[in-house]
Amino acid sequence: MATTASGFDSRGSASRQRRFDYSIFDAGLFSQVEVAKTWDANRDAGGVGGTVALQTLRPFDRSGNVALVSVQERAGANSPGVLPQVTAEISRRNAQWGVLIAGSWSRNRVTEYGYRNWDWMPVTFGEANVGAGVSDDLRARLTGASGDPLYMARAQTYSTWTNRFERLNLVGSVQHEADNGFAFTLDGVHARLSNARNEYSLAAAGTNGLTGDVTGTQVINALTVSGNTITSADMSGVDMRTEHKVTRDHTDYSEAVAAMTLPLGSRMRLEMRAGYSVSDFEEPVADKVFLQSRGQDFVYSATGETPRNSYGFDTSDVANWSLMRADTREDSIVNRNLTARFELVRDLGNDLTLHAGGIYRRFANDGWERRVQTDYENTADAALGVGEVFSGRTYAPYVVGNVDATFAATGQARDLTANDDLPGTDYRIRENTYAGFALLAWSGFLGERPLTARLGLQFQRTAIASTGTASDSLSLFDVSNHTRHSAWLPSLDARLELRRDLIVRLAASRNVNMPDVADLRAAATIDSTPFGGTVTTGNPALRPFTSDALDLAVERYLGREGYVSLGVFFKRLDSFITSETQVMRYADTGYPLAFLYPGLTGSATYNVVRPINGSGATIIGIEAAFQHDLRFLPGPLERLGVQANLTYANGSTDVIYGSQAVELPLIDLSRWAGNTTLYYTGRGWDARLAAAYRGTYRVDVGDNGNIGEWIKAAVTLDFAAHAGLGSGMQATFELRNITDAPVIQYTDRTAKRLLVDTRSGRTIAVGLRYRY
Numbered sequence: 122m123a124t125t126a127s128g129f130d131s132r133g134s135a136s137r138q139r140r141f142d143y144s145i146f147d148a149g150l151f152s153q154v155e156v157a158k159t160w161d162a163n164r165d166a167g168g169v170g171g172t173v174a175l176q177t178l179r180p181f182d183r184s185g186n187v188a189l190v191s192v193q194e195r196a197g198a199n200s201p202g203v204l205p206q207v208t209a210e211i212s213r214r215n216a217q218w219g220v221l222i223a224g225s226w227s228r229n230r231v232t233e234y235g236y237r238n239w240d241w242m243p244v245t246f247g248e249a250n251v252g253a254g255v256s257d258d259l260r261a262r263l264t265g266a267s268g269d270p271l272y273m274a275r276a277q278t279y280s281t282w283t284n285r286f287e288r289l290n291l292v293g294s295v296q297h298e299a300d301n302g303f304a305f306t307l308d309g310v311h312a313r314l315s316n317a318r319n320e321y322s323l324a325a326a327g328t329n330g331l332t333g334d335v336t337g338t339q340v341i342n343a344l345t346v347s348g349n350t351i352t353s354a355d356m357s358g359v360d361m362r363t364e365h366k367v368t369r370d371h372t373d374y375s376e377a378v379a380a381m382t383l384p385l386g387s388r389m390r391l392e393m394r395a396g397y398s399v400s401d402f403e404e405p406v407a408d409k410v411f412l413q414s415r416g417q418d419f420v421y422s423a424t425g426e427t428p429r430n431s432y433g434f435d436t437s438d439v440a441n442w443s444l445m446r447a448d449t450r451e452d453s454i455v456n457r458n459l460t461a462r463f464e465l466v467r468d469l470g471n472d473l474t475l476h477a478g479g480i481y482r483r484f485a486n487d488g489w490e491r492r493v494q495t496d497y498e499n500t501a502d503a504a505l506g507v508g509e510v511f512s513g514r515t516y517a518p519y520v521v522g523n524v525d526a527t528f529a530a531t532g533q534a535r536d537l538t539a540n541d542d543l544p545g546t547d548y549r550i551r552e553n554t555y556a557g558f559a560l561l562a563w564s565g566f567l568g569e570r571p572l573t574a575r576l577g578l579q580f581q582r583t584a585i586a587s588t589g590t591a592s593d594s595l596s597l598f599d600v601s602n603h604t605r606h607s608a609w610l611p612s613l614d615a616r617l618e619l620r621r622d623l624i625v626r627l628a629a630s631r632n633v634n635m636p637d638v639a640d641l642r643a644a645a646t647i648d649s650t651p652f653g654g655t656v657t658t659g660n661p662a663l664r665p666f667t668s669d670a671l672d673l674a675v676e677r678y679l680g681r682e683g684y685v686s687l688g689v690f691f692k693r694l695d696s697f698i699t700s701e702t703q704v705m706r707y708a709d710t711g712y713p714l715a716f717l718y719p720g721l722t723g724s725a726t727y728n729v730v731r732p733i734n735g736s737g738a739t740i741i742g743i744e745a746a747f748q749h750d751l752r753f754l755p756g757p758l759e760r761l762g763v764q765a766n767l768t769y770a771n772g773s774t775d776v777i778y779g780s781q782a783v784e785l786p787l788i789d790l791s792r793w794a795g796n797t798t799l800y801y802t803g804r805g806w807d808a809r810l811a812a813a814y815r816g817t818y819r820v821d822v823g824d825n826g827n828i829g830e831w832i833k834a835a836v837t838l839d840f841a842a843h844a845g846l847g848s849g850m851q852a853t854f855e856l857r858n859i860t861d862a863p864v865i866q867y868t869d870r871t872a873k874r875l876l877v878d879t880r881s882g883r884t885i886a887v888g889l890r891y892r893y
Contacts (some may be wrong), residue, residue, distance in 0.1 A: 124402040124454045125314060125372050130857040135370070135404060135452045137488060145314040145374055147225035149191065149208050150292045152173050152182045158690075159628035159672050162558045162577025163464060163476050166633050169668050169692065169740075177310050179294045180212040180219025187212045191855065191886030198881060199232035199514050201285065201603040206888075218297050225290040231865075234281035234426040234514040235879030237774065238274035239326075239650075241868055245270070245334045252342040252357075270468060271876065272826075273351045274423040275333070276326035276362075277430055279516050280879070285317045302384040308497040308808050312374045320366040320409075321511045323436060323519040323814070325412045325421070327360025327445065328498060333653065338416055349873050353422040361414045361432070362445060365511070365521035370404035370452070386466040390479075395461040402488075407534060410522030411507055413445035413498060424875045429516060436519035444497045445508025447527060451537050454488035472624035476560040476577070483553050486638045490546035490646075491537040496719055505530040544712060545645035545658070548589025550638050555579040560612070567617060574615040581633060582607040588663040589644030598642045602623040602661035608633045608760040622679075626688075628672040636663045637700050649718040655708050655824060658731040666734070671694040683749030683762075692740040692772070697787075699735035700822045701777040704728055733777070740772030760802050767795040776822055776829075785829050785870070791816035793834075808842035823868050830876065833865035850893050855886040 125142040126135040153176040156163070164172065191208040199395035206227035213220055233872030246263040261267035290312045297305045324330070329337035338358035345353040385391055418433025434441055464478035496505045507526035512518035528535055539547075560577030588601040612630035619625060674688035708723030710712070717725065746766040751760045772790050775782040786792070793816040800809035814836045821830035837861040844852045858881070866877040 124456060125366070125402055126316065126370050126402070126404060126452075135402060135454060135490075137486060137642075138456055139635065139637055142372075145288065145290075145312045145372055146175075147206070147208060147288065147290050148280065148645065149409050150178055150210075150225055150310075152178050159614055159670065160612055160630045160632050161560060161575060161614065162579040162610060162630075163478065163560045165460070165480060165482070166556065166579065166581055166608075166610060167635065168632065169634055169694065177292045177294065177308055178210065178212075178221055178223050179296055179306065179308070180214045180221040181296050181298065183212070186214065187892065189890070189892045191888060193227075193886055195229060195886040197882060197884040198230060199234065200230040200882070202230065205228060214296075217299060219295070221292070222295045223292040225288070225794070227288050228286070229288075230249050230283070230285045231881055232281065232514045233879050233881040234279075234516075235877065236278040236423075236875070237278045237322075237879070238423055238515070238875055239276045239278065239324075239573045239876040239878050240825065240876070241272045241274050241872075242333070243829055244271035244273040245336075245337040246341060246349075248780040250335045250337075250340055252340050253758055254342055255344065259346065262346075263341065263344075269349070270353050270372065270770065270807060271346060271349055272872070273331065273354075274421075274874070276324040276331060276682070277421040277423050277428075278322050278324040278326070279430065279519070280320070280322045281511075281513060281515050282318060282320040283513065287315045289313045302382065302390065304380075304382040306380045307377070308380075309377045310375070313371060314374075315371040316368070318366075318368040320364070320368070320605075320674065321513070321515070321519075321521055322362075322364040323430075323515075323517065324362050324364065325356075325359050325419055325430075326360040329358065329360040329416075330362060331356070331359060332650065334746070342577075347424075348872060350424070350874055352424045354420070356419045356421075356539075357433075358416050359419045361417050361419065361436075363412045363442065363521045363551040364409055364517055365524055367406060367410040367524045368404065369406035370402065372403075373399075373401045375399055380556070390466050391464070392464045396459075397611045398456075398458045399406070400456040402452070402453075402454040404450070406535075407450035407452070408524050408528060409448040409450075410444070410506065410524050410527045411446040411448075412442040412508060412520060412522050414441045414443075424606075425844075428875060428878060432517070436517060437512070439487065439508040439510070439520050441509050442506070442520045443503045444522065444527065444531075445503070446494060446496045446498070447522075447531065447533050448492065448494040449535050449537065450493075451491045452488070455486070457483075457485040458482040460644040472564040474562045476558075476562065478558060479559070481554070482556075484551070486550040488546070488548070489539075490543045491539075491541040491544050493537060493541050494719075495531070495533050497531070502531055542590075544590060544647055545642070548587065548642040548644045548659070549703075550641055551586040552583055552635070554581060554583040571618040574613065575613070577579065577612045579610040580607070581610060583635070583665070585661075587643045587659070589642050589659075602643050604662065604664075606633075606665050608667060623678060624676045625670070625749040626674045626676070628670070630670050632668045632670065633665050634668060635665050647710065647712055648761065649721075653721070653726045653728075654707075654718065655706075655728045656712065657731060658729065660732050663698060663732060664696050664734050665695055666696045666698055666737075669695070679749060682752055683747070685748075686746045688744045690740070690742050690744070694738040694740070694774075697733040697736075697738040697774050698732050699738075699774050699776050700730055701733050702728055702730050702822055702824060703779060704825075714786050735775050738772055738774035740770055740787070740790070741768035742768060742772075744768040757803075765796065765798065767791055767793070778822075778826075778828070783828055786819050788820065789818055791818040806842065806844040809840070809888075811839050811841075813837050813839075820866070827869040827872075829868065830866065830868045831873075833867065835862050835864070836860070837862050849891055851890040851892075853886070853888040853890060855884075857884040857886075859883060 155174040158171040189210040193206040208225040210223035228383045245265045291307045295307045341598040343355040376398035380394040383391045462480040508520045511521045558579040562575045614628040618623045645658035648655045671691045676686040678684045748764040750762040772787040775857045798811040816834045822828045840856040843856045867873045
């Protein structure tokens with residue numbers, strides 16, 4: 122695992138999931154990427170979709186000595202300036218020994234901006250909060266008298282976040298290969314990704330804002346309704362709020378792997394490998410200042426192609442704003458992985474080979490989140506806020522707090538301690554896994570047709586320890602949970618050549634997948650807001666879920682000019698982990714009242730979400746791929762080529778809302794996805810234009826009666842070209858996100874209520890690469 126953090130809160134910020142953020146690496150420091158869609162019994166278990174193996178550079182990757190320097194400059198991404206990337210590599214080798222050192226350093230900047238609704242919920246207005254111009258039927262729905270409530274967006278917001286990041290990668294390798302088959306390799310990699318983010322928001326989220334039931338000074342004068350959704354409204358008496366958040370975080374990822382092949386006679390060898398990795402994420406600074414402007418007129422359109430707000434006051438006048446609140450936060454997440462394995466490979470004769478061995482893995486995850494917030498409204502300190510105008514990438518300029526100046530003026534503490542831990546975030550997961558496997562590989566003929574097959578079996582046993590904090594009334598206490606799970610995991614794959622250019626592949630296997638770290642925690646996270654909030658609990662008793670997979674593919678090779686393939690796949694996920702959502706009073710959750718949002722009582726309504734082992738899920742899919750050099754075209758066009766793939770995948774599971782089970786697509790699964798590349802290979806230069814499509818997919822369960830949260834389908838377009846300049850010199854040119862494709866997130870599968878509509882801009886990069 123490699124943990125990093127995101128910008129908008131709606132994308133989760135720092136998370137403790139079983140995911141790897143590849144952005145910590147420069148792709149130029151890798152010599153090979155292996156994608157294994159099917160699983161064999163001699164591999165590490167885990168991964169529903171497959172396994173991605175990254176191989177860093179090694180001295181024996183090339184036939185001779187290498188020295189390489191690459192320099193690239195980038196610009197765009199809605200941000201000013203030109204930013205560098207420098208990569209260097211040097212390797213020396215002879216027939217038996219090789220040494221390599223490589224490194225990469227880069228800076229980058231990206232700004233994403235647009236419109237954001239925090240969430241959507243059924244809203245209730247007081248009688249005095251509905252203007253005289255609102256019709257009687259809509260008045261009844263707004264006040265709750267009709268029993269047919271309306272959904273309103275919370276805190277209709279202009280948002281921008283700018284991230285400046287710096288990345289350093291170092292790779293080293295020592296290789297030895299003896300004439301007798303003995304081989305030894307020591308590989309190391311270190312990566313550091315540092316982020317400096319500024320986030321800005323202008324939201325209808327002050328004390329009397331649009332963040333819940335409307336019973337304060339707010340008055341709705343007119344509104345537009347579609348179904349049960351308020352799509353636009355004219356408001357008065359709304360307290361507006363701006364936010365400015367400064368975040369500094371970094372991820373340090375280090376890994377070392379030693380591998381050895383030891384021949385044991387002419388027909389047997391022993392392969393051993395041991396590795397250790399650690400990912401250390403630290404966010405020592407996450408400070409936010411809130412300013413407020415009271416009783417303002419406000420018109421919004423929260424849905425559609427161009428959601429926008431208009432304001433009845435000058436949002437860029439410092440005199441209209443006062444200090445409302447200041448927050449500070451710190452995060453720490455550390456992942457450690459230790460893996461050791463050995464594999465004995467024995468040639469049994471008659472084209473039969475035995476692979477047998479064992480695997481040990483130890484995984485540890487530790488972390489915490491700390492928060493402190495101080496409210497200044499209605500106090501003499503409200504005048505201490507230091508405001509300044511933000512007029513960067515945004516739909517309207519507005520005043521935000523200067524974080525450093527405001528914290529200095531108020532004297533608010535910025536260094537937190539363990540006493541400030543947010544409940545449910547300080548927990549630890551420990552996993553110890555032992556596995557043994559045996560696999561038979563055979564090469565022969567089925568009649569006159571070549572056939573290869575591999576049949577294997579793995580037994581795995583995992584012990585999990587989860588410790589953390591929970592609450593009982595107003596006290597916190599330590600809790601722990603220990604579980605053990607075991608599984609038998611068979612595998613079979615076969616390859617049959619019907620002709621030299623026509624191949625059929627068949628694979629079947631059972632795999633086992635561990636729950637996410639956050640799902641296993643013996644704790645709960647409380648997200649409190651002015652309108653209630655969410656309690657997200659873990660479930661240490663969760664069982665791993667198994668995946669029974671069947672894959673069948675046919676491949677046709679078109680000489681040296683391309684191929685076409687068609688495959689079908691089926692996966693049955695047993696005890697697949699899904700979510701259960703309940704709505705209850707905060708007082709009934711058992712968590713301390715001290716963690717309520719200021720001004721709320723224990724009767725405030727909270728969503729309580731926890732993971733459970735569901736009844737299971739299935740995925741059925743078809744995938745097709747095509748690649749062809751268009752050499753039949755006349756003249757220079759013969760150097761054109763096309764590559765394309767298309768995947769259809771249909772998978773669903775039950776998600777529990779209260780006592781009702783709703784069938785929804787699996788998290789992160791798009792029904793349709795595809796890529797198309799048009800390439801040209803000239804004499805000394807090449808170019809390619811690539812389009813990538815990903816269909817709509819679900820990212821969360823949704824709340825407040827909204828069924829699911831989703832990311833809308835999108836197409837991205839990129840261009841790249843390379844040109845040789847002679848004497849080992851090459852020029853590069855890249856243009857990414859040519860169409861400036863938006864990111865659109867919405868909630869509820871039917872109403873499709875907008876949450877986020879943002880853009881991150883185009884990027885252009887030019888560079889020189891010199892190898893000697």
